[in-house]
Amino acid sequence: MKSRRIFLQKAGLSALALNISTFNPISAMPNFLDAKKMDEKPLRVAIMGLGSYGTRVAEAIQETKRTKLVGVISGTPSKVEAWKTKYGIPAKNCYNYENFDAIKDNPDIDAVYVITPNGLHKDQVIRVAKAGKHAICEKPMAVNAADGQAMIDACKAAGVHLLIGYRMHFEANTLEVIKMRKAGEFGTPLFFQGLSGFIIGDPSQWRLQKSLSGGGAMMDIGIYSINGARYMLGEDPIWVTAQETKNNPEKFKEGIDETIQFQMGFPSGAVASCLSTYSMNNLDRFFLNGTKGWAEMQPSTGYGPIKGKTNQGPLDKPHTTHQAVQMDEMAAIIFDGKKPEVPVNGEEGVKDMKIIDAIFKAVKTGEKVTLKLA
Incomplete structure (x- = not known):
């Protein structure tokens, strides 16, 4: 003092x-x-x-x-x-x-x-x-x-x-797209595409062990497209369908997904088409399409810098270390009661887990699975 x-x-x-x-x-x-x-x-x-x-x-x-x-x-x-x-x-x-x-x-x-x-x-x-x-x-x-x-x-x-x-809930270009969508600059959002994947290495690592990971690519990289669809479209899905492709069952054993394509439907009528994989590189792309405009982000969820553009021009917010911004924002949530633009609480996490549970069920049954996230 x-x-x-x-x-x-x-x-x-x-x-x-x-x-x-x-x-x-x-x-x-x-x-x-x-x-x-x-x-x-x-x-x-x-x-x-x-x-x-x-x-x-x-x-x-x-x-x-x-x-x-x-x-x-x-x-x-x-x-x-x-x-x-x-x-x-x-x-x-x-x-x-x-x-x-x-x-x-x-x-x-x-x-x-x-x-x-x-x-x-x-x-x-x-x-x-x-x-x-x-x-x-x-x-x-x-x-x-x-x-x-x-x-x-x-x-x-x-x-x-x-x-x-x-x-990503604190990343500047991501927040700019959310701001534009909320302002109606893309019109009514109709479609989201999320591509999330890379070729995973060491087959003995914990991510390929069901007891430790809970699954394969979906429990690692796939959650980005799930969460991204929700914050880019601004609503939660009410149904999912999903299909799994497994070309290497030796590496990706029972309960470890290699590649899953999944689709989500939203209350407004918007739809999302997404891919989660451990067998393809160069997949880190979000695309949002609305009645008046669009936004594309590639890379969309890497450690940065995040790059992208909209129908109005490039996204050019300066890059900052994601984890540093996240930690300071979390301090503000805990000490100041700050409400972030997109939640990062446990309830937000459970919504994504309910969607992942439904995706695994859809893969197993081949049926459309209804979601109740509220």
């Missing part, structure tokens, strides 16, 4: 030195706001799961204004030691998967970001909630909607937030 007073005193003296006719009080406000931000408490985060994406989030946190990496949870002692040194994490804030319930008694940690295999999310988030800490969970939030709902219920019972790592 002392530094803030000195700052304001200096700002006041500078203002008096100006000719009163040219002084604009509004011009001083950004500096005042910056000083205010310096006094804001950071969201103190422990990362659970120190793999490649956990590392990406840790690096992004270094760019944030309102979050701080203060703890780690991992089953690999060598990773814990490396992170302690790199990020200056005290030993008392380091845990493994067996003892992390002890965070209940650690006042230095506000939230835990769970970045582990999908099949572990439910139990780990529930334990975080019971420890009285806010839970941030990477997507998909669980392996099915029932597990996702159990996570929501546990966090509500504990009085803590449950937020899902939907980084």
Whole structure:
């Protein structure tokens, strides 16, 4: 507070030195706001799961204004030691998967970001909630909607937030398209296409193990087209149909989808046609078509920069590190009650899980599956 007073005193003296006719009080406000931000408490985060994406989030946190990496949870002692040194994490804030319930008694940690295999999310988030800490969970939030709902219920019972790592909900060009759609600049949205896929490598990795992943491409890359259809069209689907193609059953065993084409229908009459695959590269494209215009994004969900155009011209919002923006926005949700343009709460995550459950059912039965997401 002392530094803030000195700052304001200096700002006041500078203002008096100006000719009163040219002084604009509004011009001083950004500096005042910056000083205010310096006094804001950071969201103190422990990362659970120190793999490649956990590392990406840790690096992004270094760019944030309102979050701080203060703890780690991992089953690999060598990773814990490396992170302690790199990020200056005290030993008392380091845990493994067996003892992390002890965070209940650690006042230095506000939230835990769970970045582990999908099949572990439910139990780990529930334990975080019971420890009285806010839970941030990477997507998909669980392996099915029932597990996702159990996570929501546990966090509500504990009085803590449950937020899902939907980084695209804060990405500038994505938000510009949503803004244009809401303003009616595309007319009535009629059609969405989402293509999400890449060729997956190591066949022994956890993503190709049903118990850990809950499925194949759909539980990894496919969720982007599901979620993207919802925020691009601005409504939730009421039915799905789906077809699976499996050309490599040795690599993609029972319960691990290789490629799924799926279709969704919406209350307005709009439709979506999407592809989720682990067997094709160069698939990261969204296309929205309306009665008055269109939007195309390619790449649409990668780590950036996101590129695209509409019938009015290119999308040219500046690129920022997605995970850094996400973490600062989540701090604002937790501390300030901020309402994001597109939700990132547990309920948003469960909607996607209900759709994935329905897609798997449609693949199995060959029938159109009705959805009730409300």
